[in-house]
Amino acid sequence: MKKKMTAGHVIIIAVLILLALICLYPMWYTLICSISDRVHVEAGNVWLLPKGINFASYRRILSDELYFSSFLVSVKRVAVGCTLNLLLMILTAYPLCLPQRKFPAARFIKWFFMANMLFSGGLIPSYVLMRQYGLFDSFWAMILPGAVPLWNIVLMVNFFRNIPYELNESVTIDGANPLQILFRIYVPLSKPSLACMFLFQFVGHWNSYFDGLMYINDRMKQPLQTYIYQLNVQIDYAIMSTEDIIALLQTSNKTLQAAKVFVALIPILCIYPFIQKYFTAGMTMGAVKG
């Protein structure tokens, strides 16, 4: 099928290529920084091609125990966190999608969830709460507070509502119990949206750094993004002592930071292409109500 190229097509393609370049450039820049000589990076000479190519930064990462341990924590966090999130999300969303007469309490529960989405206790109460629970320095401090993903549940309820309720009724007549209905009918039918939810949660868990910073004191247990967050040190002349500033200046290393950031990008880059086909499908499915 060969279509005629019109001026419109050319413009659209040009705009898309430009957008792609804009999106690709930060990654490219990170990559070339990571393999350039740091003196050139700091002098601002590196912007299109690497200068003074060397892989010293990557060699240093390979010998950095802390980087690897936090990488593993992140992987574990994503695996455990996403699984738990998806499970709890499905289990919560299903009853809420049923018609009012089947589950009268749904209305209250929805408002309860809504209130929790809008109002939170705030940073310090959460911090105190986590300490009282004894979750400090525990892997679960990063998993449990967000284990029930409220926002995604709202989306999921709408996904489930798109599935004709008649299906549910007919399977009930055939003798299926609610769990069977959920896992044999609803879940298989909403695979695309589940993939999308998985992606949301994957990105969320992979990127989150603040809980790791707040609740985890042992650096070997902190996730990768917490580690990376702390690479980028800001110098404040007003409050830091000269010795601190000099120490920071001597240790900060843009090249190494770029290399670490780039390695952290890889998992997402690997997973994304395989899931992205579900992405748009999942996003629009919930939007149209049946």
Added chain:
Amino acid sequence: MKRKLLSMLLAVSLMAVMMAGCGKNDTSSGSGGTTQSPAGTTAAGTKEETAAAGETATAEGTQATDVASLTFGPYNWGVPKDIDYSQPYNKRFDGLEYTRISATGALDLPEGMSIDDNTETWLFESTTGLKTKTEWVAAAGSAFNNKANQSIASGEIPDLMNVGMTQYYALIKAGLIADLTDELVNGNHPTLQKLYGMSDNIALDTLEVDGRIYGIPRVNAQFDSSPLIWIRKDWLEKLNLEEPRTLADLETIALAFMENDPDGNGQKDTYGIPVLASFSAQKGGDGFLCDIFLNVGGAAPGIWQMQDDGTVIYGSLMEGAKDALTLLNGWYEKGIIPSDFATWGADELKETVGNGRAGIVFGPWWAAWSVLSSNVNLDTAAEWTAYMLPEHEGDPIRSAAGNPVSNVFVISNDFEDPSAFVYAYDMWCTTEKLPTDYENFVEVNNAYNPMPTSVSPKAYLIPIRTMLDKVVGSGEMSTMEEVKQACLEEAGVSLDWVVEGAFRAKNVYDAMEAGEDPRAVTVDDMDPVATYQQYLQWWAGPRALAEADPEAVMTVFQGTTDSMEMYNSFLSTYETEAYVKMIMGNTDGQSISDYFDAFVQSYLEQGGAAITAEVQEAIGK
């Protein structure tokens, strides 16, 4: 297929951008400059390291020796020099464990050491008897502050904390820290009392809240980040220009650097004086403008000043600022200050200097590690020399001396004996801290130090002056030991690490005097670049300070008040914007003088007056 590929590409890159944005991990956003540190120069900046490393170990940096081969106990070094601490406190605190938090997250330790088990903690324990246990570690900056503020807010603090003034007040309000007044004022702490006394106890006064002192202040050397003028000497020579003796000379040089192609590439692509829109005289830094205000017209932006009639005034509102703003406006009109300077950050400044597109830049005495570092590394022909801002109309030279208190050590109420830390800090500041066998000594970054020491306010002036007068000048001293002794006598505390730096730098100075290429000199095992950086840091910078011997300008009030918390975020933006507008001549048709008056009026009305009243009250205590 192609379409699919493109869409995939787009999607992947979008995702990546999202990642970078969400994780806040893009490397280019750091506001502070970053610097290369060639192997073997880690000892350059921080005094304990250098002191500990001694002459021979310094050059080898942190990779020097295998720690496993050393035996570090029983501790046999760190015996205080001239004060007998053997009784009773040393014994009393022996092995007493305390908890702390540490902002060393971004640093590496040599193989075999850990946060509670490194050179600094060994020395601290051997000197003071206190055993360090670290609750957590985070990188200095927002990561550390977030975590520290969190633990203050929740009321669970470690035994020892190293805080700034804002946190200090918060801790007092929360009733979490111990009252140390009696110990600090009446206790027997000769070194501390000497150190505080050198600046008229202003450090202790600063910490006073309702007559009580709740922390141990750490004082810094004065002028530790005063913005000196760094000038490319090779450019001066190339264009046959004289050294600057007045501000008019500086202007002439800047114009020549812009017009006469000092880098010889046939293009007019060099800047005059690239600066940042940073005015505060609280502390200087790369590209800071505060010293111009202090010297031209005598305003002191960003800090509190006492007027003759006994009232305080916020230095940015002082009448004299008009003169400096007019001068800077003149520079701006002539193109000496880049037209877009207000958007520049430390990174841009460093890039510009690094690429050899600027030959004049404001920077502290250790600028070799910050704004000059790229240039010194990339261009082996570049030679720099430092000047203090030349005197203006015969007035004495003034410079931003920094805050009276750099930070405060506070002790938790829950710690069994808070006074232990006052004794510990006194010993710690006294001690030489040199291990008897320091040839095998592996130094670590000073940031691991549980209680970084206070230094003499004149730390950077005394050694270089002694070197210039007695070693280079009259020749009555020649060895490092003699100079160390002379400095110890004059300063009252050891300045050995500065003397050692100055002796390293002297090699480069000698070569320059002999007409040799200073960029080819090597000291110990350092490469020529690192050697030259040592020279800039320990000789060129301090020499400019010592020769000008500026008058120290300090704030009279370092704390925060209630109104400040309410209005400051707005007011500081407003102030910077107004200053930038006046420098750019963007004053709505008014003269700078009229615009400034209107700015002061409006500043006071929008909260400035309330803040001033509170500061007046706090000082009048």
